[in-house]
Amino acid sequence: MLKINNLKAKVEEKSILNGFTLNINPGEVHAIMGPNGSGKSTLSNILSGKKGYDVSGEILFENSDLFSLETEERAHKGIFLAFQYPLEIPGVNTSVFLKTSLNAIRKARGEKELDALEFLKLVKQKSKDLKFDEEKLNRQLNVGFSGGEKKKNEILQMSILNPKLSILDETDSGLDIDALKIVANGVNSLRRKNNAFLIITHYQRLLDYIKPDHVHVLMNGKIIKSGGPELALELEKKGYESFS
Amino acid sequence: MEEQLKNDFEKSFKNSNFSSKSISLKKEFLNKFIKDGLPNKSLENWKFSDINQIIKKEIGDLSFYNDISTPNKIDSAIYLNGLEQNSIVFINGRAEKIDFQFEEKNKIEILDDFELNNNYSEINSLIDLNSAFVEKSFKILIKENYSLKKPLVIYHYTNKKIKSKNINLRLNFILEKNSSLKLIDVLNDISEKNFINTFYSFKLNQDAILKNYKIDNKNNNNIKYSFTNIEHEKNSLSETFIVSSGSNFNKNEINCNLNGKYASAFINGIFSLNKKKHHEIRTSVNHLTELTKSYQLIKSVLENEARAVYQGKIYVNSEAQKTDGYQLSKAVLLDETTEFNAKPELEIYADDVKCSHGSASGSLNENSIFYLMSRGLNYKEAKELLIKGFLLDVVEKITDSEIKNLIKNIVGLKE
Numbered sequence: 001m002l003k004i005n006n007l008k009a010k011v012e013e014k015s016i017l018n019g020f021t022l023n024i025n026p027g028e029v030h031a032i033m034g035p036n037g038s039g040k041s042t043l044s045n046i047l048s049g050k051k052g053y054d055v056s057g058e059i060l061f062e063n064s065d066l067f068s069l070e071t072e073e074r075a076h077k078g079i080f081l082a083f084q085y086p087l088e089i090p091g092v093n094t095s096v097f098l099k100t101s102l103n104a105i106r107k108a109r110g111e112k113e114l115d116a117l118e119f120l121k122l123v124k125q126k127s128k129d130l131k132f133d134e135e136k137l138n139r140q141l142n143v144g145f146s147g148g149e150k151k152k153n154e155i156l157q158m159s160i161l162n163p164k165l166s167i168l169d170e171t172d173s174g175l176d177i178d179a180l181k182i183v184a185n186g187v188n189s190l191r192r193k194n195n196a197f198l199i200i201t202h203y204q205r206l207l208d209y210i211k212p213d214h215v216h217v218l219m220n221g222k223i224i225k226s227g228g229p230e231l232a233l234e235l236e237k238k239g240y241e242s243f244s
Numbered sequence: 245m246e247e248q249l250k251n252d253f254e255k256s257f258k259n260s261n262f263s264s265k266s267i268s269l270k271k272e273f274l275n276k277f278i279k280d281g282l283p284n285k286s287l288e289n290w291k292f293s294d295i296n297q298i299i300k301k302e303i304g305d306l307s308f309y310n311d312i313s314t315p316n317k318i319d320s321a322i323y324l325n326g327l328e329q330n331s332i333v334f335i336n337g338r339a340e341k342i343d344f345q346f347e348e349k350n351k352i353e354i355l356d357d358f359e360l361n362n363n364y365s366e367i368n369s370l371i372d373l374n375s376a377f378v379e380k381s382f383k384i385l386i387k388e389n390y391s392l393k394k395p396l397v398i399y400h401y402t403n404k405k406i407k408s409k410n411i412n413l414r415l416n417f418i419l420e421k422n423s424s425l426k427l428i429d430v431l432n433d434i435s436e437k438n439f440i441n442t443f444y445s446f447k448l449n450q451d452a453i454l455k456n457y458k459i460d461n462k463n464n465n466n467i468k469y470s471f472t473n474i475e476h477e478k479n480s481l482s483e484t485f486i487v488s489s490g491s492n493f494n495k496n497e498i499n500c501n502l503n504g505k506y507a508s509a510f511i512n513g514i515f516s517l518n519k520k521k522h523h524e525i526r527t528s529v530n531h532l533t534e535l536t537k538s539y540q541l542i543k544s545v546l547e548n549e550a551r552a553v554y555q556g557k558i559y560v561n562s563e564a565q566k567t568d569g570y571q572l573s574k575a576v577l578l579d580e581t582t583e584f585n586a587k588p589e590l591e592i593y594a595d596d597v598k599c600s601h602g603s604a605s606g607s608l609n610e611n612s613i614f615y616l617m618s619r620g621l622n623y624k625e626a627k628e629l630l631i632k633g634f635l636l637d638v639v640e641k642i643t644d645s646e647i648k649n650l651i652k653n654i655v656g657l658k659e
Binding site: 075 | 609611612614615616617618619620621622623625626629630632633634635636637
């Protein structure tokens, strides 16, 4: 599904990714763990098309060259990034935004756009599943939401847009244990044979709830070790230092 | 210009019904205007909008004689759709229709006799020009305890048959005790390169409520100036909302005098400008007694060499203790060719007041655009959604829900 070959990225002459290589197949959950400044957020930004990086190497998503696609085209193809810091968008109603987003993607895929009633039904069900306070759907997007509510809102968006590849950028940071469970359950309930997850995190904690198939250690812009779920536990015990 | 002014003045009033006393007063205003000329940037209030230069460049020489002897046909397309309304229609400066069909006739008095006074002559020379040339000065009086059932829409329509380069209009409203009026002022021009100078005065007696919506959203090449004075007696309230978008140049001045306790004035508005348009809102809110309140929020979205100016002044005199005054302006500059000038001013002579002002301008947040694009919106859609959100916040301040929806439709904010 996703093939990253020898990805290098620089910002203003500073190298952040130094030959990053990763393959993700449908149905898999990959976790990337790394200390601060190892290039985790840069990776998720580049995957979703944020400008401002000087990149080389190759990224293929379902065999098409990701670099030739704009951010919104990547979303249309089924890439979703759950933001580490979801933005507050004043004046934009959460529900209206969700509908606009879903219909933009459906339209780009040649699918029928949902009308107000169909959308309402969908969003109500998904909110209920994720224990997302329905009242918040009528508030301005993320404005005045707590950290946990913002992250839940990301997972709500993910479940409504139903992407093929979901990238979760430190979704666990700032979550209390209850919110963490809700978010993890949300992710688990979306796991299918034909979709995949890339979970980027500092801590092993989230991986207690979302069981990854593969764990990778990212340091200084490249993967220095890969393994199964046990690698996360080893990291937790020994710290990143022991891998450097 | 002097000769043109004198000749056009003669033509305008040689066969008029004005008394000789009125004519001589009008002549005084004319002479004052001849002496002062159009306002220019050497005057503090005009330093961001030199209307003298703007008229010279965009129109050239003005002419002032407006022959209003022949009626114009009203094109029904000018009316706002889907709104039950009373209406006054001006076409090329001539009042074609005054219709209060939804109201009790004995609750509203309409007079068009001319009452000139010197009260506003100090403000600027455009008011003298208005006083000199205005043909009819309407006075509309709403009787005690009467609330108009439907909004009054005043249409200012001009077309190519216009005979003068300058139109002067004047409307005076008196709201008696505990009466209320919703007024929508709609500008709609087919004519080009005219200078339209309107003057509104409102007297709000105790407990009266005025909701005053001024809409300039249709693209046109005219130059507009509008002065609004609102006198507030005890516990009266005015809500003004300005949509400043369509004309080539438009300056709205709003002066509110809070003369009675518990009086309050709200002035909100949006500038949505492109294509070298230049608009200004200048407010002056005068807290003249204790326990009065004012609130102002102005938001601007500018692109393509547009320029917006907001000069907002809150004045609190020494008796106006417990004043609550607030003022904020925010601008989004969509490209580097645009300009936003803000001059917030507080002048306070009382010691127990709560007053604040602020102003901010900048471009759209690129991270917000990226966030929306990562959810499938293209760059243009993401930008538009952010702009809508930015403006919606101020449109939501409109307290009349029917008119709020109307204005949302007009400015493209309907969800």
